[in-house]
Amino acid sequence: MRILAVLISFFSINSIIAQTVNPNPWVMDTDTTKTVTYKNPIIPGFYSDPSVCRVGDDYYLVTSSFEYFPGVPIFHSRDLVNWKQVGHVIHRKEQIPKDLNIFAATIRHHKGTFYMITTNVSTKGNFYMTAKNPEGPWSNPIWIDVAEIDPDLFFDDDGRSYVISSTFELTEIDLSTGKLIGEKRKVWNGNGGRYPEAPHIYKKDGFYYLMAAEGGTEEAHSVTISRSNSIWGPYINNPSNPIATHVNVAGMGKHIQGIGHADIVQAHDSSWWMVLHGYRSVAGYPPHHTLGRETCLVPVNWPEGGWPVVNGNGTVPEEIRHSTLPLQKLAITPTRDEFQNTSLGLKYNTIQPYDEKHIYVDPSESQLVLKGTSLKIGDKGSPTFVGQRLRDISFTSSTLIEFNPSGENEVAGMTLTNNGSHFDLVVSKRDNTRVVYVQLQFGQTVYRSKEFILKPGPVNLKIEGTGPEFIFSYTQNGENFSIIEKADARFLSTETVGWFTGVYIGLYATGNGKSSKELARYNYFEYEGRQ
Numbered sequence: 001m002r003i004l005a006v007l008i009s010f011f012s013i014n015s016i017i018a019q020t021v022n023p024n025p026w027v028m029d030t031d032t033t034k035t036v037t038y039k040n041p042i043i044p045g046f047y048s049d050p051s052v053c054r055v056g057d058d059y060y061l062v063t064s065s066f067e068y069f070p071g072v073p074i075f076h077s078r079d080l081v082n083w084k085q086v087g088h089v090i091h092r093k094e095q096i097p098k099d100l101n102i103f104a105a106t107i108r109h110h111k112g113t114f115y116m117i118t119t120n121v122s123t124k125g126n127f128y129m130t131a132k133n134p135e136g137p138w139s140n141p142i143w144i145d146v147a148e149i150d151p152d153l154f155f156d157d158d159g160r161s162y163v164i165s166s167t168f169e170l171t172e173i174d175l176s177t178g179k180l181i182g183e184k185r186k187v188w189n190g191n192g193g194r195y196p197e198a199p200h201i202y203k204k205d206g207f208y209y210l211m212a213a214e215g216g217t218e219e220a221h222s223v224t225i226s227r228s229n230s231i232w233g234p235y236i237n238n239p240s241n242p243i244a245t246h247v248n249v250a251g252m253g254k255h256i257q258g259i260g261h262a263d264i265v266q267a268h269d270s271s272w273w274m275v276l277h278g279y280r281s282v283a284g285y286p287p288h289h290t291l292g293r294e295t296c297l298v299p300v301n302w303p304e305g306g307w308p309v310v311n312g313n314g315t316v317p318e319e320i321r322h323s324t325l326p327l328q329k330l331a332i333t334p335t336r337d338e339f340q341n342t343s344l345g346l347k348y349n350t351i352q353p354y355d356e357k358h359i360y361v362d363p364s365e366s367q368l369v370l371k372g373t374s375l376k377i378g379d380k381g382s383p384t385f386v387g388q389r390l391r392d393i394s395f396t397s398s399t400l401i402e403f404n405p406s407g408e409n410e411v412a413g414m415t416l417t418n419n420g421s422h423f424d425l426v427v428s429k430r431d432n433t434r435v436v437y438v439q440l441q442f443g444q445t446v447y448r449s450k451e452f453i454l455k456p457g458p459v460n461l462k463i464e465g466t467g468p469e470f471i472f473s474y475t476q477n478g479e480n481f482s483i484i485e486k487a488d489a490r491f492l493s494t495e496t497v498g499w500f501t502g503v504y505i506g507l508y509a510t511g512n513g514k515s516s517k518e519l520a521r522y523n524y525f526e527y528e529g530r531q
């Protein structure tokens with residue numbers, strides 16, 4: 001009798017949900033006759049796995065950061081289109097002092113407190129941090145006994161809080177201590193796609209909606225959703241799953257591919273929006289992408305009692321024609337950084353938390369100072385590197401370096417790096433003579449270009465990107481750059497080097513197995529995207 005009652009309850013729920021399915025979930029909600037309202041990605045470059053929350057008329061968004069420090073960048077917006085970075089959640093070395101490897105993060109706001117929950121896959125697993133102000137300071141991590149990756153927090157109307165991760169095991173949690181309450185219960189099996197991840201729970205019109213990403217974070221990436229009358233399930237899949245994907249005819253011609261890992265927010269004008277990531281292919285066929293997975297925005301039609309419909313047909317175009325919140329343009333940020341402040345700007349990262357003796361700003365000289373250690377990029381630990389995400393398919397970046405190496409092991413200059421592979425434009429020493437050259441390191445393969453002899457004095461270095469290739473050049477007169485080498489961009493793409501990040505461009509020094517004696521001083525760093 002007990003089993004019969006459960007079955008009756010299950011089919012009753014199924015019947016109720018079936019009655020409220022949208023009869024035509026793919027009705028177009030966009031107006032293609034309108035002028036372009038905004039362009040995707042809204043946050044270009046390796047800003048993947050976006051999560052968003054609203055506090056009044058303000059919106060806050062976080063993304064994943066993996067091995068880079070500071071970790072979990074946090075952005076603010078008033079219109080969901082234009083975003084300004086206001087800080088990092090992991091901004092002190094003592095929060096996670098070593099082995100930083102931060103996967104997807106979720107941001108939520110509850111009763112005056114911001115919560116960021118995520119996974120450090122290198123040590124201990126899942127944790128959350130709190131702050132009263134999104135700019136920080138953020139608390140030390142509170143570690144929780146939750147398996148796998150991509151945890152999400154949900155605050156119910158009755159005051160209870162819940163946590164769920166990629167296993168779809170739901171647990172009540174005491175957020176004052178991080179202790180779990182009661183049993184862990186698996187509430188969903190997903191929609192059948194491989195590598196389920198990124199669960200988020202929403203409550204609307206009496207239903208609990210459970211959304212996730214499936215298919216892996218490549219071309220088969222997708223967003224699926226289910227719902228239930230109870231937070232504990234059973235959850236019934238949307239008959240129109242996936243609600244967002246490009247692994248179909250509608251999406252196959254789009255420049256942005258691999259869309260997925262989404263979060264939904266209701267704006268203060270009651271409209272609904274989805275943030276999610278996707279990548280732009282830049283280098284030939286088969287497609288390769290170097291910029292990483294980038295944050296995009298699409299409108300959502302979510303009728304009362306119905307299912308969310310994403311941008312009319314579940315796709316993410318580069319150009320969006322749709323009514324938005326009143327757009328508030330941000331001030332144009334300078335393309336050149338002349339290191340006049342005592343600290344680096346929010347756009348900069350190091351690989352793992354770094355030692356201030358090896359990386360620091362000298363404001364009296366307006367210079368960034370790097371002292372190479374024995375570590376090279378790709379070695380475990382924190383090599384002497386400062387960089388920022390590559391944000392544009394075509395770009396120009398340059399610096400002026402003052403560096404007189406004392407030994408042939410000492411190297412400093414500019415670099416492009418992704419998952420341990422790196423293309424370097426460097427100043428070094430050979431037979432008591434300073435030289436400049438390009439070295440391309442891909443896995444265990446190393447290629448070195450012809451060396452060019454340098455005169456005494458500083459050297460201008462420049463790296464340009466065209467999409468299919470990177471171009472490396474130098475000069476010592478501030479103009480008339482000479483090209484040293486060109487390299488195929490595919491060899492730094494995610495399809496080639498693996499992992500989930502995008503290319504960083506930055507400044508670099510190493511002693512190649514020994515500690516460097518000489519300092520590398522950089523007078524500026526400039527990065528400018530080209531249309």
